[in-house]
Amino acid sequence: MIEQNNNPPALDADANAKPWQALRRLTPARIGLGRSGTSLPTEALLDFQYAHAQARDAVHLAFDHQGLGAGLAERGRASLLLHSAAADRHTYLQRPDLGRRLDPASVQRLRDHAQAHPGGVDLAVVVADGLSALAVHRHSLPFLSRMEELARLEGWSLSPVVLVEQARVAVADEVGELLGARMVVILIGERPGLSSPDSLGLYFTYAPRVGLTDAYRNCISNVRREGLSYGMAAHRLLYLMREACHRQLSGVNLKDEAELHVLESDPQPPAASNFLLAEPPG
Template sequence: MESKTPSPQDAENPWLALRRLTPARIALGRTGTSLPTAAQLDFQFAHAQARDAVHLPFDPIGLSRQLAERGRDSLLLHSAASDRNTYLQRPDLGRRLHEDSAQRLREHAQANSGGVDLAIVVADGLSALAVHRHTLPFLARLDEQMAADGWTQSPVVLVEQGRVAVADEVGELLGARMTVMLIGERPGLSSPDSLGLYFTYNPRVGLNDASRNCISNVRLEGLSYGMAAHRLLYLMREACRRQLSGVNLKDEAQVQTLEADGHPEKNRNFLLSDPDKPA
């Protein structure tokens, strides 16, 4: 967010220090009983960005080409929602594959002798902008951290007009032990390009959100690619060990920081109890 020279009115505003630390709309000032013109225009611009993100067409062909340049195969599929208007009005159709796409996955699974450890699914969701911006750099960081695990993967599955649950059908048809859905999240007025990650162990049609783990706000101004990959990899390893995901699998990944170097006790999740202290 660009800094600006405070006006005399701002100098008297006790909220100014907080305003410099957050994109939230606080300490906007007023003109009479209304917002200042600059604040009103900024709000309208942010609202327009959010609307544009929802309606921006997904470019799976372009994304498939970029994946190929990085040595990754991909499959282009479509949900049961025929177009954007149907997708927005019928969430249930976005959760299932079109029959032609489902048949294509069955044929792929048969030709490749069945299951894989991991299927990565990418869908436009409510912000194709987020998918276009963040899919490739995130996958690059995930591959770096996942290299030692030796998991088998399917081609990246690109689903147009897809919602989170469509990954369950993809995973079931591919015989995947785990699925990771990369999807554009509902745009906010300060985040039109937020990418969400949804992880499911033993995916199958009919699961609800309690069976998934979510890592949200993956973008340059939010959760970094490296941190998101670190958290996802923790969930994947723990899911394989415990054979579950969702509400019973908590994100307890320890994150090394510069301040915590040399102090193991500072690396622990603050939500966990201290084993050295009596209960």
């Protein structure tokens, strides 16, 4: 007599986990987290809460302008400390419009500097805390070293590095206008994500002046060790600056084709090809 086994074979948990584990090694995105009943496993839930706490801490972290100023001085670069019209962090988060303008004392300080150094500059450099001072603390100095080296090769004159507390992107337009700068770039902490609390953003404007909208700016985002490298970010920014000087504009009418030029000028095939772009087998 043949005994019938009504019990289904036991499933190998690793068999379902392995494909997702392989994919998870390729991305910081939260995929293949598994489940415990109708909820997340404890490890995944704690990891999410930890990432959320990191993002909140990045938003509220105080701007270490003294440390940045000391680091710039070690590299032989002068700096100016300014403040936006937002008096404190609470006001900054509640009133974005105040973060886009300088307070009266900062305006006067820039006017005094411009009067003492007439003639303007080619490039005004601004560093601001934005929504992640952590990003500025980690990445602004190494990026500036790359960018300023390339800018000097172009023969461009640079302003002192202008450090602005409680600032939004548009504050750079006022700084550039007061300094009589042909161009301005602001390094600012981007809004933290749940896998990137330290992402640095670069915003570039040609012929800066108060009242410009985002349509007049070019953005290079996610500058950090796990994102866009300092060297590539500096290369892309310098490409935009050269094109802006040639066309006398920036923003939506200025396309970033820097990567395309790099690929076209490289005679060697990449070491690891993208299977999506590879030619199908003949």
